[in-house]
Amino acid sequence: MKLWLLVLALFQPPAADGAALYQAKCAICHDDRGFASAILGRGAEAGKGVLTNRRPLPAGYTREIIRQGKGAMPGFTPTEITDADAAAIAAWLER
Amino acid sequence: MARVLPKGVSARTFETALSRFRRVVGAAWVFSGEEHMAPYDDQFAPGNASAHAPAAAVGPASVEEVQGIVRIAAETGVPLWTVSTGRNLAYGGSAPVMPGCVVLDLRRLNRVLEVNEDLGYALVEPGVTFFELHNHLLRTGSRLWISSPAPGWGSVMGNALERGFGGMPYGDHAAQICGMEVVLADGTLLRTGMGAVPGAKTWQLHKGGFGPSWDQAFTQSNFGVVTKIGMWLMPRPQALASCRVNFEREEDLAAAVDGLAPLRVEGVVNGIPNMRNVLGSAIAQGRRTDWYGKPGPIPNEVLETIKRRQNIGWWNMSFGIYGKSDVVAANVGHARAAFAKVPGAKFDAQVIEGDALVRPDRGGAGSRAGIPGLAGLRVADWRGGKGGHIDFSPLLPPRGEDAVRIHTLSRRIIEEGGQDYMGTFYNFGRSMALICAIVFDADNAAETARVRTLFSKLIKEGGEAGYGEYRTHITYMDEVADLYRWNDDALGRFNEKIKDALDPKGILSPGKQGVWPKRYRT
Numbered sequence A: 001m002k003l004w005l006l007v008l009a010l011f012q013p014p015a016a017d018g019a020a021l022y023q024a025k026c027a028i029c030h031d032d033r034g035f036a037s038a039i040l041g042r043g044a045e046a047g048k049g050v051l052t053n054r055r056p057l058p059a060g061y062t063r064e065i066i067r068q069g070k071g072a073m074p075g076f077t078p079t080e081i082t083d084a085d086a087a088a089i090a091a092w093l094e095r
Numbered sequence B: 001m002a003r004v005l006p007k008g009v010s011a012r013t014f015e016t017a018l019s020r021f022r023r024v025v026g027a028a029w030v031f032s033g034e035e036h037m038a039p040y041d042d043q044f045a046p047g048n049a050s051a052h053a054p055a056a057a058v059g060p061a062s063v064e065e066v067q068g069i070v071r072i073a074a075e076t077g078v079p080l081w082t083v084s085t086g087r088n089l090a091y092g093g094s095a096p097v098m099p100g101c102v103v104l105d106l107r108r109l110n111r112v113l114e115v116n117e118d119l120g121y122a123l124v125e126p127g128v129t130f131f132e133l134h135n136h137l138l139r140t141g142s143r144l145w146i147s148s149p150a151p152g153w154g155s156v157m158g159n160a161l162e163r164g165f166g167g168m169p170y171g172d173h174a175a176q177i178c179g180m181e182v183v184l185a186d187g188t189l190l191r192t193g194m195g196a197v198p199g200a201k202t203w204q205l206h207k208g209g210f211g212p213s214w215d216q217a218f219t220q221s222n223f224g225v226v227t228k229i230g231m232w233l234m235p236r237p238q239a240l241a242s243c244r245v246n247f248e249r250e251e252d253l254a255a256a257v258d259g260l261a262p263l264r265v266e267g268v269v270n271g272i273p274n275m276r277n278v279l280g281s282a283i284a285q286g287r288r289t290d291w292y293g294k295p296g297p298i299p300n301e302v303l304e305t306i307k308r309r310q311n312i313g314w315w316n317m318s319f320g321i322y323g324k325s326d327v328v329a330a331n332v333g334h335a336r337a338a339f340a341k342v343p344g345a346k347f348d349a350q351v352i353e354g355d356a357l358v359r360p361d362r363g364g365a366g367s368r369a370g371i372p373g374l375a376g377l378r379v380a381d382w383r384g385g386k387g388g389h390i391d392f393s394p395l396l397p398p399r400g401e402d403a404v405r406i407h408t409l410s411r412r413i414i415e416e417g418g419q420d421y422m423g424t425f426y427n428f429g430r431s432m433a434l435i436c437a438i439v440f441d442a443d444n445a446a447e448t449a450r451v452r453t454l455f456s457k458l459i460k461e462g463g464e465a466g467y468g469e470y471r472t473h474i475t476y477m478d479e480v481a482d483l484y485r486w487n488d489d490a491l492g493r494f495n496e497k498i499k500d501a502l503d504p505k506g507i508l509s510p511g512k513q514g515v516w517p518k519r520y521r522t
């Protein structure tokens, strides 16, 4: 590894912000106007399809779906969403 | 997923290459474990994802790292498959033609290097997405607009290199390319066009350069790895007219196409129009079972019900007219008058001006104003289960008789194969494309097998009628390339000669668009 990378690694920023990452990467499909909410909310009361309202939503399950995808949702590569970012999003959704 | 190593590469050599890649990019950016590889598989594959499964992926963060990776690949013979963001969904996603290739994932090169406000261009790296460039322009108060394909999460560069398109005046994305930087298979860094002049002043301004012109040779190509691209951007116009023309009957197709053609050639309509059939419109609104529960294609009576309930036509044309307010108003008048002469046409235009164009809403007119979105991805839910989706994309002249021929042929073959026909025509001026979205439940093995059969049939029968695809899914690259065999395959042999000269080790995207390096030709 190059020296500057090592230096960078030592001064890692604080843990990724799950809420901001969710906004940037997930909300467009999963907010109240997103089509994922229409799909997940089929036959349920309004709002139930929105990801932030789904309970329970175990972090392990979310992390798996981020990589594997589900139905019409394609998965995300680790260059787009790192393991740390995926964990932060999943933890924030589970809270 | 069953993963194999690339043909002709031993496990030991492969491991050596991976550990050398790790030294270049850091261990965190070389992926081979199943959890990390899953998203590099074709997410919408027609039942054969393992036939295209990459064995690993590597994510460099700089041009020097890309050069390092390419040199190691050349030394070890481990083939790479280059993607910018790898969201080439419906055409293979991030997955290679040949299984076992290492995905060269350029997403981490994600800087907007320059935006020139006055002359309207951007110089970007591979990982810059439509969302990111759009946000960058908003943040910096730019009055430039991007042209986005339906999904906004793809790469400005990757989409242009694939010759993708959007619906705006600059919607022919490959035509906006001006100047590239390319890593060649031996690691050499090349700048094309005017970029070859040290201290170049016109790299992103003049396409030709001096001597042979190479930008387009790197589109749909495996001749190099593009690391920078100049893209011309459109200044926000004073006015945009969002126009719709609906046609009641399937038989109105020829008149619709012939009515539009002169408006495009003369430049009255300067956006790229699309025209969707009933299901092409309905598919974005819900699931198949909302309308019909039985297997087999949706029958005509149900199509009539959908039309009535959604208040749409059998064919639904939509386009933008862009420019100064007075010119737009005049051109809307010309378009209205032209369609008034087309039997069955219902014309409607909504003009948006001034502030409403600065931050238009996402969806609706927003997509005409370059606002990227992801709503189009809903189509993969049409049949439920694991979403599967591939596109049949033949080109044709903008003439009614051709449109009828290719539409009839495609509808017949897709419906004989038991699937729903969703066809959308796009008019590029001198040519049109018909994009047939073939959507299936990838969990259903019988259905995916039917889709594979009907897809080969579409390519073959379309080709026999004189129509070739503009682009295709990784499984069908050889089949489509086989249509382009005029004069004893002169073009195929020409491509191979160049491929062998530029990439003698055969390490860059083998089989891309049917072009195979010597080592893999049988």
Ligand SMILES: Cc1cc2nc3c(=O)[nH]c(=O)nc-3n(C[C@H](O)[C@H](O)[C@H](O)COP(=O)(O)OP(=O)(O)OC[C@H]3O[C@@H](n4cnc5c(N)ncnc54)[C@H](O)[C@@H]3O)c2cc1C
Binding pocket: B082, B083, B084, B085, B086, B087, B088, B089, B090, B091, B093, B094, B106, B126, B148, B149, B150, B151, B153, B154, B155, B156, B157, B158, B159, B161, B162, B163, B164, B165, B166, B220, B221, B224, B225, B226, B227, B376, B377, B378, B379, B389, B509, B512
């Ligand atoms: C529902 C739906 C709607 C769609 N609508 C549209 C649409 O409106 N318009 C449209 O154009 N497409 C459309 N697509 C297809 C596709 O999703 C987009 O074209 C997408 O932008 C391509 O993915 P990408 O941008 O990530 O490019 P990538 O996957 O990164 O690149 C595409 C290909 O280009 C080549 N390539 C990429 N980068 C490089 C490089 N740096 N050097 C050399 N070669 C390279 C590779 O062969 C790669 O496979 C649609 C797909 C779906 C599923």
